[in-house]
Amino acid sequence: MxxxxxxxxxxxxxxxxxxxxxxxxxxxxxxxxxxxxxxxxxxxxxxGFNFDNSPREARLIKLDPNRISSRIKSIKESRNKIQPIEMKKPWVIQVGAFGRYENANRLKNQFQNNGYDAEIHPVYSNGNRLHAVRIVRFESKNSANNIGKSIKNKFGIDYRIINNPE
Structure with a gap:
């Protein structure tokens, strides 16, 4: 100031x-x-504001204990609602691993353009960093394997089923 x-x-x-x-x-x-x-x-x-600096008079009010108790109870009930259990989907299909990110990105985009949920994950093999392309998140190994077979038929690409929890 x-x-x-x-x-x-x-x-x-x-x-x-x-x-x-x-x-x-x-x-x-x-x-x-x-x-x-x-x-x-x-x-x-x-x-247009009143700046009267006189202290305000304190007033006591009477609260209805039944009304307050029912309000507290309803608030507690709303807090304790059970959240739906999210199904774990630990299975992924690895369709490639590349030393160059650009190559991995190209394959990922190809799968995404065909409706698959594809991601790139860094992996290490023999001290080298690779970029793994994965079709992600299946509840069971069997469902992942079924999609893997259709990928093999459609694209001619080999695959691996991996248990990779989030």
Whole structure:
């Protein structure tokens, strides 16, 4: 803050206008009360807020315990809803492994263009990094093998079934 600046009123006007434009009138009131303590000589009446600094009177209210208990119970019940169990799909079909990423990406794109969910995973073999192309996530080895057979028939590509949990 610059207490000796000349443009405090303009800066506050812009800030209040931006709060009001975004529907944050309560923020306008808070910031104006703050600035009123720092710069008491500026024009604050034009904003239409009441800056009465008298303390608010505390009031006691009576709550209905039955209503509160039922509300707490309904909130607890909504929290304890059972989430559906996601089926594990640990099986993948590896259709190739390449030293060059571009080659792996080309094969992956070929499978994706034919409707398969293909991914590239880094694997290491004999100290070398390879880029494995895999058709991913099957619940059973049998279902993965059936898709592997159709890939062999359709593309003429050999495959391996791998248990690779996520």
């Amino acid at each position: 610059y207490p000796k600046g000349n443009d405090h009123q303009r800066a506050i006007d812009l800030m209040v206008n931006s709060y009001n434009a975004t529907g944050e009138d309560d923020s306008s009131k808070v910031i104006l009360a703050y600035f009123k303590d720092i710069y008491p000589n500026l024009n604050y009446e034009k904003y």
